[in-house]
Amino acid sequence: MSSKKLRVAVFNTQPPHLYRGGVERRIIEVSRRLRDNIATFAYSGTKAGFKKLTVVNGVVMVPCFSTNKNFLVDNWFFNNSIARNFNMIKADVYEAHTVSGYGFLRALKKHRKNKPFIETIHGVLADEYLKSFRIGFSTPRVRLSRFFLRYLSKIEMESAREATLLVTISQYSRKKIVQLYGVEAEKIRVVPNGVDVQLFKPLEVPEHIKRKTGVNGGQCVLFVGNLVPRKGLYLLIEAARYIINENRNVKFVIAGDGPLKGGLIRYARSINVAGNFVFLGDVSDADLPKIYNCSDIVVLPSLQEGQGITLLEAQAVAKPVVACNVGGVSEIVLNRETGLLVDPDAWKLAEAILKLLSDKSLRERMGINGRRFVCENFTWDLCAKKMLQVYREAIELTI
Numbered sequence: 132m133s134s135k136k137l138r139v140a141v142f143n144t145q146p147p148h149l150y151r152g153g154v155e156r157r158i159i160e161v162s163r164r165l166r167d168n169i170a171t172f173a174y175s176g177t178k179a180g181f182k183k184l185t186v187v188n189g190v191v192m193v194p195c196f197s198t199n200k201n202f203l204v205d206n207w208f209f210n211n212s213i214a215r216n217f218n219m220i221k222a223d224v225y226e227a228h229t230v231s232g233y234g235f236l237r238a239l240k241k242h243r244k245n246k247p248f249i250e251t252i253h254g255v256l257a258d259e260y261l262k263s264f265r266i267g268f269s270t271p272r273v274r275l276s277r278f279f280l281r282y283l284s285k286i287e288m289e290s291a292r293e294a295t296l297l298v299t300i301s302q303y304s305r306k307k308i309v310q311l312y313g314v315e316a317e318k319i320r321v322v323p324n325g326v327d328v329q330l331f332k333p334l335e336v337p338e339h340i341k342r343k344t345g346v347n348g349g350q351c352v353l354f355v356g357n358l359v360p361r362k363g364l365y366l367l368i369e370a371a372r373y374i375i376n377e378n379r380n381v382k383f384v385i386a387g388d389g390p391l392k393g394g395l396i397r398y399a400r401s402i403n404v405a406g407n408f409v410f411l412g413d414v415s416d417a418d419l420p421k422i423y424n425c426s427d428i429v430v431l432p433s434l435q436e437g438q439g440i441t442l443l444e445a446q447a448v449a450k451p452v453v454a455c456n457v458g459g460v461s462e463i464v465l466n467r468e469t470g471l472l473v474d475p476d477a478w479k480l481a482e483a484i485l486k487l488l489s490d491k492s493l494r495e496r497m498g499i500n501g502r503r504f505v506c507e508n509f510t511w512d513l514c515a516k517k518m519l520q521v522y523r524e525a526i527e528l529t530i
Contacts, residue, residue, distance in 0.1 A: 136167075136168060136169055136170050137168065137169040137170070137223045137224060137522060137523075137526075138169070138170050138172070138221070138222045138223045138224075139162075139169045139170070139171050139172070139222055139223065139224050139225075139226060139522060140172050140174060140220055140221075140222035140224075140225045140226070141158055141162070141171060141172070141173045141174065141225075141226045141227075141228070142173075142174050142175075142213060142225070142226070142227040142228065142231045142232035142235060143155065143158060143173065143174075143175050143227075143228045143229075143231045144175065144176045144178070144197065144202065144205055144206045144209045144231045145175060145176065145178055145179075145202075146173075146175040146176070146178060146179060146181040146192060146194075147159050147173055147175065147187075147190070147192070148185065148187040148190075148192055149178070149179040149180070149181055150178075150179065151413065151416065152357065153253065153324060153438075153440040154228050154229065154253055156324075156440065157228075157324055157514070158173060158190075158228065159187070159188065159190065160325065160327065160511040160514070160515070161511065161514055161515045161518050162188070162189070162190040163188040163189065163190065164511055164512060164515035165515050165518070165519055166188075166189040168519055169519070169522065170191075171189075171190045171191065172190075172191045172193055172220075172222065173190055173191065173192050173193065174193045174195050174213060174220065175192065175193070175194065175195065175209070176194075176195060176196070176197030176198075176199075176205050176206075176208070176209040176212075177194050177195070177196055177197050177199065178197060178199045178205060179199070181194050182194055195209055195212040195213055195216070196208060196209075196212045197209035197212065202279070203279050203282070203283070206230060206231065206283075209231065209234075210230075210231070210232070210233055210234030210235070211234055212234075213232070213234050213235045213238075214234035214235060214237060214238040217235050217238040217239065217242075220235065223247070223522075223526060224246075224247040224248075224249065224522045224525050224526055225246060225247065225248045225249065226248075226249040226250075226251055226298075226522075227248070227249070227250055227251065227290065227294075228251045228253070229251070229252065229253060229256070229283075229287065230256070230283050230286045230287050230290065232248075232250070232290070233286050233289065233290045235248075236248055236250075236290055236293055236294065240293060245529050246529060247295045247296075247522075247525035247526045247528065247529045248293075248294050248295050248525070249294060249295060249296050249297070249298055249521060249522070249525050250287075250290045250291055250294035250296075250297050250298070251297075251298040251299070252287065252291065252297060252298070252299045252300075252304060252308060252437075253299070253300055253304075253437045253438070254304065254361075254435060254436065254437035254438075254458070255284075255287075255299075255304050255307040255308055255311060255312075255437065256280055256283050256284035256287045257284035257287070257288065257307070257311040257312065258304075258307045258311060258435060258458075259280055259284075259361055259435045260277065260280035260281050260284050262361065262434050262435035262457070263276065263277050263280060263360060263361065263434075263435075264277075265434050265475065270394060272360075272390055272391065272394065273360050276359070276360050276390075284311075287312070288311070288312040288313075291308060291312045291314050292312065292313070292314060294318075295525045295528055295529060296318060296319075296320060296521060296524065296525045296528070297314060297318055297319045297320065298319075298320050298321075298322050298518070298521055299319060299320075299321060299322075299437070300321070300322065300323050300324050300437050300438040300459065301321065301323060301437055301438045301458065301459025301462050301463075302321055302459065302462060303437070303458050303459035303461075303462065304321075304437045304438075304458070304459055305319045305321050320517075320521050320524075322514055322517045322518055322521065323438060323462070323463070323508075323509055323514065324438055324440050324443065324509070324514060325443070325509050325510045325511035325512070325513060325514040325515075326440070326443040326444050326447045326505055326509055326510065326511065327447075327510075327511055328447050328502075328505065328506050328510055330420055331420050331423065331444045331447035331448050332420070332447060332448060332449075332502075333424065333448060333449045333498075333502070334420065334421070334424055335424075336421050336424045336425050337421065340418065340421045340422065340425060341425055343411065343418075343422075344382070344384045344409060344411070344422065344425045345382060345384070345409040346382050346384070346425060348380075349380035349381060349382055350378065350380065350381045350382070350427045350428075350488050351381070351382050351384055351425055351426045351427050351428075352374075352381060352382070352383050352384070352426065352427065352428050352429075352430055352484060352488075353383075353384045353386065353422065353423065353425070353426035353428070353429045353430070353445075353450075354367060354383070354384070354385050354386065354387070354429070354430055354431070354432075354441075355386045355387060355414075355419070355422070355423070355429070355441045355444070355445075356386075356387045356431070356433075356441055357387055357388070357389040358385070358387055358388060358389030358390065358391040358392045358395060359389050359390065359391060360391065360434075361433055361434050361435045361436070362431075362432070362433050362434075363431075363432035363433050363434045363455060363475065364385070364391060364395050364432065365395070365398060366432045366434075366455075366475060366476075366477050366480060367383065367430060367432045367480065368383075368395065368398055368399050368402070368404060368408075369402070369477035370432070370477040370478070370480040370481040370484065371383055371399075371404045371407060371408070371481075372402050372403075372404055372477075373477070373478060373481035373485075374481050374484055374485055374488075375404055375407055377485055378485070378488060379407075381407060381488065382407055382408075382409055383407055383408045383409070384408075384409045384411060384422070384425070384426065385408065385409065385410045385411060386411045386412075386413075386414045386419070386422055387411075387412075387413065387414075388412050388413045392410065395410075396408075396410065419444075420444075420448060423444060423445055423448040423450060424448055424450075426445075426450055427450075427487070427488060427494060428450065428451055428452070428453055428484060428487050428488065428494070429441065429442070429445035429450050429451075429452045429453075430452070430453045430454065430480070430484060431452065431453075431454040431455070431460070432454070432455050432475070432480055433454070433455055433457060433458070433460070434455065434457060434475055435457055435458055436454075436455075436457055436458040436459065436460050437458055437459050438458070438459045438460070438462070438463060439454065439458075439459070439460050439463060442454060442460065442463055442464055442470070443463055443505055443509050445501070446463075446464070446469055446470070446498075446501030446502060446504060446505045447501075447502055447505045447506070448498075448502070449498035449499060449501060449502040450494075450498055450501070451469065451470050451471075451487055451493070451494045451497035451498055451501065452464055452469065452470035452471075452497075452501070453470060453471050453472075453473070453480065453483045453484050453487065454470065454471075454472055454473075455472070455473060455474065455475040455480070456472035456473060456474060457475060460472065463509060465500065465501075465504060468497065468500050468504075469497050469500045469501035469504055470497060470501065471483040471486065471487065
């Protein structure tokens, strides 16, 4: 293998420097750490005002035409753009996140180009579709989301079967890819997400951040993530009804935005818990570690989760976590050591939260254990090192 820098083309419908999801964070963090070894060109849709070529932390962000309406439509236009321009996108290896590169992969196959192509699957969409039926309510948005998932999971399966190699973030997701997409296990590499443990760490919180959360001396249960069906926010709101009966001063702080926000607020009002909820909307990267440090507990009530980057960040900040024991969550949380894992049930979720809220020494012990666990096993440096190996392996397989 030559010692020259590898040129890697990364496809993601949402511009990594303008969105704060786990996928986008992974692209930025891995690329930044591999600057000495690879030149990364991230091709993304023209969303959130992204119109001009931009360089961020050494990563070249390249805009490709898409709409800016919703993911399904935007993703379709983006994939058509990269398919039409596939001869202009030159790289030693190509990597697509979720279903953001199927147009390019189809173009390669159509023109019989044998190029190394890596499909990185975060949460398996077919699994998310199946788990969506566990949601104990149905709204037009939930039904529409379910339709999108079914459609996109078929595309994800096609890409998984055609790619040179697959990368996924947990052993659970690897198992589901084999089971639901019929891909050989030998083709899949597990490379977990990481966390920047120098950024996400215990620290003193400025007063203005405390005021922003609205905690005012009470206890704080924090959720960080997108407000979408699979994140289980309705379950948390239902659990809050039980918790508030025992602890009226607890605040549930929701950091994130998404299509369910209005419905969640209405539901919280309907069961008389809205006064205990604070919806912050999207939080800046600079403020996020401080918001974590304001909390007593971080909760992730997801009904389906490939891994759960929020749980890594929370543990890095030495906060105990409560999460539903689904997907790959048990691979990054040590039950009863760094947090509590429960079945997706409102009462069981409430019980676990109440247990930690009532026991400060247990919270502190779990927090110490959690930071040690994450620092030893889930850093972006480890993730980047493994991805460099995968890039090189994919090239070797197509020589």
